Amino acid sequence: MTAFLRTGGLLLALSIVLMVLGNFVTPGFLSFTQVSTQLKISAFLGLFALCQTFVLIAGGEGVDLSVGANGSLGGIVGAALIQGQDSAVLPVAILMGLAGAAVGTVSGLGVALFGVPPLVMTLAIASIVNGGLIIFESIAQPAIATSPFLAQLAGRTTLGVPNIFLLWIAIGLAAVWFLSATAWGRKIFGTGANAKVALLSGTHVRMVKISVYAISGLIAALTGFCLIGYVGAAFLGLGDAYVLSSIVVAVIGGMSLAGGRGSYVGVAAAAILITVLTSLLTTMQISEAGRQIIFGCILVVFLLLNRHLDRAH
Amino acid sequence: MRALRHAGLLPSLGMLIVVFAINVALQPHLLTRGSLSSNIATFAPTILVSAAQAIIVLSGELDLSVGTGVSMLNCALATLPELVGWGLWPTLGATFAIAVMAGATNGVLVAYVRLPSLIVTFATSAIWFGIALFFRPQPGGSVDQVFGDFYAGSVWGVPIALILVLVALGLWSVLQRYPLGRQLLAVGGNPVAAFHAGIDVRWVKFCGYCIAWCFVYLGSLAISAQTLSGDSRLGLPYTLTSVAAVVIGGISLAGGRGSVWGAAFGAIALGLVANVIYFAGIPSIYQEFFKGIVICIALSFTFIVGRRKAA
Helix, strand or coil: CHHHHHHHHHHHHHHHHHHHHHHHHCCCCCCHHHHHHHHHHHHHHHHHHHHHHHHHHCCCCCCCCCHHHHHHHHHHHHHHHHCCCHHHHHHHHHHHHHHHHHHHHHHHHHHHHHCCCHHHHHHHHHHHHHHHHHHHHHHHCCCCECCHHHHHHHHCEECCEEHHHHHHHHHHHHHHHHHHHCHHHHHHHHHHHCHHHHHHCCCCHHHHHHHHHHHHHHHHHHHHHHHHHHHCECCCCCCCHHHHHHHHHHHHCCCCCCCCCCCHHHHHHHHHHHHHHHHHHHHCCCCHHHHHHHHHHHHHHHHHHHHHHHHHC | CHHHHHCCCHHHHHHHHHHHHHHHHHCHHHHCHHHHHHHHHHHHHHHHHHHHHHHHHHCCCCCCCHHHHHHHHHHHHHHHHHHHCCCHHHHHHHHHHHHHHHHHHHHHHHHHCCCCHHHHHHHHHHHHHHHHHHHCCCCECCCCHHHHHHHHCEECCEEHHHHHHHHHHHHHHHHCCCHHHHHHHHHHHCHHHHHHCCCCHHHHHHHHHHHHHHHHHHHHHHHHHHHCCECCCCCCHHHHHHHHHHHHCCCCCCCCCCCHHHHHHHHHHHHHHHHHHHHCCCCHHHHHHHHHHHHHHHHHHHHHHHHHHHC
C-alpha cells in the first residue's frame, strides 16, 4: 500500500512542479479558475481510466478499447432521452448505466467464454456501437442538449471545488474500497495475479472477467452522460479521445498488462499529471505534431520506469 | 486439404469464397480484367499491411503502430520532394529508411528492452502520428504522377499491384525455407523452448519487426500511388483492419501458428465485404455498423472453429 501511495505521491508532486513551471511560462497558469478547469478535465479522464483499471487488474492482457464508444453511447442516447429536462436525469442515468453494462457484458462474454483477445473483442464491439450511434443520429435526429442539472454537476463548483471533482473523489474512494476490501474485489486481483490458482481456489474466473467488462461499460457510459454537461451538447465521437488517453493514464499510474497489480490512487494521480501536461504543452503553443511526439516519448519513459521499479521489487 | 486446415486457412478461405460469390452476384462485371485489376489495386495496401501485422503476430507480438506508420510514410513521400527538393528515387529511398528505422525502434523496445508490445507500440504510434503531422499538418502535397501511372499500369497484362503483392508474399515464402523464417515461428510458438534450442530469441523478434516494416513500406507506397497526396489520417484505419485480417486469416494471436497467406486472404475478404456493402446500395450511414457486425461474425466463426479443432 505504501508503495502505491508513493507512486501516486510522486506523480502528484510532478504535476505540481509542472503547474509551477507553467506559471513561469504563462502567468495565470496557477490561477484559481485555471486549476479548477484542470481538475474538471482530470475528473473525466480519471473516470475513463477507472474503467481500464478494473479491466487491467483482472489480467489476461485485458484492455477495454470500447470505453470511447460506451462514453459516446451514454452521451448521445442520454441527451436524446432527457430532452434537456432535469426531471429525467436520474432515470436516464440508470438506464445509460445499464446500457453500458450490457455492452460491456457482451465484450466480457466474448473474452471469457470464447477466448477472443480483449483488444480485438473490444475494438469490434466499439465499431458496432459507434456504427449504431451513426445510424441513430442520422435517422432519429435526436435532441443533443444538456440539462441545467448536468451542466451544474459537470461545470460548476461548490465552495470553490468543482462538483465533478468531488464526484470523482467519491467514486474513486468507492472503487478503491471495492477493490481492496470486498470479496469480489479480491477475486478480481486474484484472477489477474494467477487465473489458474484463482480457479482452483474456487473463484468463478469467467464471472470475474465478465464482471470487470460490465463495470467498465457502466462507468464509461455514465461518464459520457456527465460529459455532455461539461461539453454542452452530445456529438458523434464524444468519447473517442479517451480511448488512448485512458490507457496511457492507467499505465503511467502503475497498472501492468499482466494484471493483478496496481491501485487506483496512482491512476488518479496520473490523470491529473497528464491533464496538466496537456494544457501546459497547449499554452506553450507546441503544435499537435510536437504534442503527439512528446506524449509517445513520455509513455515509453514511464514504461521503462515501471519496469525498473518492478525489477527492484 | 489437411495442409490447409493445419495452417488455419479454412475459415478465411470459406469466408473469401462466400463474399466473392455475393460480389459476383451483385456486380456481374467483377470478373472482367479491368474490374479485377482495379480491385486488386484497391486491396493491395490492406493486403501488404495485414501481411506485416501477420509476421509480427507470428513472432508472438503485436504492432498497433502500423496505421500511423502508413500515415507517416505517406506524408514523407508527399512532402520530402517540396521540403528538400528531392526527386522520386531519393524520396523513395529516404522513406524506406524511415520505415526500417520505425520497425527497428519497435523491435528494440519489444525484443531487447522487453516492454509489452501492446502498450509500447501504442506509444510509438503516437510518435509516428506526430511525425506525420510534422510533415503534413494539413492534407496536401503531391506524389510524382509517374509513380501513380506506374502503379496503375500492367506488365504483359498482369497489373503492377498484383505483381507487387505476389512478389512480397513470394519473398516471405522463400524466407520460410531459410532458418530465420522458421525461427520466427518457433519463437512465437514457444519462446522458452526456442531459447533452449539455441535460437537468439531477441534477435529473431527484432528481425521480425524490421521485415514487417518493409511490408508496411510497400503498403504505404501502394496507397500513396493511388491518393497521390499526403494525409496524416490516411493510415489510421489500417491498424484495426490489419488485426482483423490476421484474426480472420486464422493466425493465433498467441503467436507461432498460421500463415501470412491467411492474413492476405483475410484482407481480401474484408475488402470484398466493403464492396458488398457498397454495391448492395446500403446507405453510407449503415456501413460502419455492418463492418463491425461482419468482423464480429468472422471473429466468432474463427474462434468457434478454432475451439472445435483444439477439442
